[in-house]
Amino acid sequence: MRLFLIRHGQTPSNVSGALDTGAPGAGLTALGHAQAAAIPGALAEQRFAAIHASVLVRTQLTAAPLARACGLDVETHEGLREVSAGDLEMRTDKAAVEAYHHSLRAWVEGDLGRANPGGETGRDFLDRYDAAIRAIAAAHDPDDPNAAVAVVSHGAAIRLWVALRTENAGPDLALTTRMLNTGLAVIEGHPDDRWTMTRWHGEPLGGAHLADESAHDVTGESEEEVVAEAG
Numbered sequence: 001m002r003l004f005l006i007r008h009g010q011t012p013s014n015v016s017g018a019l020d021t022g023a024p025g026a027g028l029t030a031l032g033h034a035q036a037a038a039i040p041g042a043l044a045e046q047r048f049a050a051i052h053a054s055v056l057v058r059t060q061l062t063a064a065p066l067a068r069a070c071g072l073d074v075e076t077h078e079g080l081r082e083v084s085a086g087d088l089e090m091r092t093d094k095a096a097v098e099a100y101h102h103s104l105r106a107w108v109e110g111d112l113g114r115a116n117p118g119g120e121t122g123r124d125f126l127d128r129y130d131a132a133i134r135a136i137a138a139a140h141d142p143d144d145p146n147a148a149v150a151v152v153s154h155g156a157a158i159r160l161w162v163a164l165r166t167e168n169a170g171p172d173l174a175l176t177t178r179m180l181n182t183g184l185a186v187i188e189g190h191p192d193d194r195w196t197m198t199r200w201h202g203e204p205l206g207g208a209h210l211a212d213e214s215a216h217d218v219t220g221e222s223e224e225e226v227v228a229e230a231g
Contacts, residue, residue: 001140001147002188002198003133004043005158006205007220008062009035010181010212017092017216017229019085019100021154025056031212035182036062038206040069046148048072052136053152054080062182063152074152075139079132082154082219086119092216094227101223104156108163108171122160129161130191137191155179155220162187166197176222178202180211183220 009032013020020026028036043066051067052075053059063074083104088096099116106114107122115121133151140147156174162185163174179185179202186199204210218226 001137001144001149001190002186003136003195004046004048004148004150005162005185005187006039006062006150006152007155007158007179007181007183008056008058008152009033010215011058013090014181014217014220015212015215017097017218017226018090019088019092019096019218020090021082021085021219022089023056023081025058025082027057028061031210032058032062032181035204035206035210037065038204038210039066039182042205042207043150048148048150049140050075050136051150051152052077052080054078054082054154056081056154059152059154063150066150066152077132077135079128079130079135080151080153080157083125083156083160084119085116087117088119092218097218098227100218101226104160105175105223107160108174125157125160126164129157130165133161134191143190155181155183155217158185162197166195169197173200176224178221178225180204180217180220182206182210 009028011026013026053063067074103116112122159174182204184201187195189195216229
């Protein structure tokens with residue numbers, strides 16, 4: 001099967017550089033709504049069997065235009081939420097941003113037992129994200145190579161999971177590659193076998209004109225970028 005992992009549209013926290021990972025989370029900015037509205041046209045040639053999203057508000061708002069275009073409901077999963085910032089939640093300072101990204105780096109380098117203060121470990125993250133992906137696959141036919149499902153999730157979560165769970169992406173994806181709002185990763189395979197990344201689209205699906213280069217996007221940009229931008 002094919003999973004289209006789509007990052008949510010822009011939020012006020014993406015603009016300000018806040019580590020906004022808790023529930024229910026921020027809604028979308030005007031640009032975020034425009035980014036979401038552009039997704040159906042960008043993926044018009046793809047027929048989706050289902051639309052899934054995390055329990056955070058921003059992913060459901062982002063998924064709504066695609067769901068309407070496909071005549072589908074949005075199904076939510078707790079496990080698809082963003083990597084928890086724990087005690088660093090909503091902070092924008094450089095020390096907090098560095099600490100969050102240093103944990104992500106430790107995970108892709110194999111230290112899955114490390115956690116942000118008051119947050120989850122890398123093992124916790126993988127367990128709950130794996131479970132969500134398995135539940136999504138089980139609701140369809142994971143053996144059908146033409147079965148396509150849209151999954152609206154979060155920047156750090158998508159980059160980490162793809163880096164750690166596909167055979168061809170590698171850890172650099174999580175550390176050095178951008179996934180701006182409404183960026184996309186397409187993976188193909190089976191949850192009981194292996195996943196392969198077949199497409200990476202780091203810009204907004206509707207086109208580069210929907211990117212906001214002035215935003216301080218702490219979960220969508222590379223580690224180097226966000227640490228340099230942090231106040």
